[in-house]
Amino acid sequence: MTTLSDVVDLLHGWYPPATADSWDAVGLVAGDPADPVAKVMFAVDPTYDVAREAADWGADLLVVHHPLFLKPVHGVAATTPKGRTLATLSRAGCALLSAHTNADQAVGGVSEAMATALGLSDQAPILPAPAEPRDKLTTFVPLADAEAVRSALGAAGAGRIGDYDQASFSASGQGRFRPLAGANPAIGAVGEPEVVEEERIEVVLPRSRRTAVVRALLAAHPYEEPAWDLTELADAGLATTGTGRIGTVPEQTLRSFAESVARALPQTAHGVRVAGDPERVVRRVALCGGAGDFLLDTVRRSDADVYVTSDLRHHPASEFLEQDGPALVDVAHWAAEWTWLPVVEARLRAALGDTVETRVSVAVTDPWTFRP
Known part of the structure; x- marks a missing residue:
């Protein structure tokens, strides 16, 4: 039996809530983690009509991109739009989970799904996500004690690189010192120069574990005054996660590219708007799922x-074009982000197999309904 907790753990593993923007509200909104889940539906917006669709289908979980409660509320009475949505889901026994900005930046997330739908190759984030700050610790230990010190450093959180732990580097050498009056040396005698066969041990560690790792070193090291140094590592900017995506398409005109965008995205009344010379050559494409004028x-x-995004405003767009920037393609917010739904659906089906039935809502929740 698959439980709600099982599905939430998968989704949070792919789109960690801790990576969401500080203003965002993501994660499990309603539902008992112990409840069984047999049907999962995916949608962009938690509207009343989407909630009705999930309830009528018998969904046990509705996964949405946009949060139901992005701003604080003081009640969820069914007399309000948001309360009506939540009441509809609750009566049907359907849980609700939101993956918003944590899904925007992720591998397999919203901007990557949109980039893939538009045919971009060699994808990379426009703004790579900053890596977790890391340090490198170097110390020098007598050969007989090196393994104990390495183990203590690992237990304190050092030596984890990606999917590997207990990672370290060692090199042999000689340590030299002379204990002075008042010292209590573990090796050698006061006033006598000493030469000791030692190992140089280097480990990387999350900066958040710095204090714990140094304390572990001092506790495990046999010397009264061990030699060690700590280096803050620079972020190389190689992250595969981050804001937006930039990539390459076969060379074509702006008109041809815009037409391919219109074909690739779900149809809306908003459609596709283009700013730029129709005959401009397009090869490099930047995009951001959702409102992206903050990246201009x-x-x-x-x-x-060319830059493809949504919700471009008049003045920022005009000023951008006046500076001889890329062409602009403005698409419906809902349509851009809908491209993620089949991706996360396929990911969940691959992880859970036939134990869970899935469905992507095709209800158009873009607020614009027609052009006169």
């Missing part, structure tokens, strides 16, 4: 020929 300055400094 970054995109202008890139090698992109």
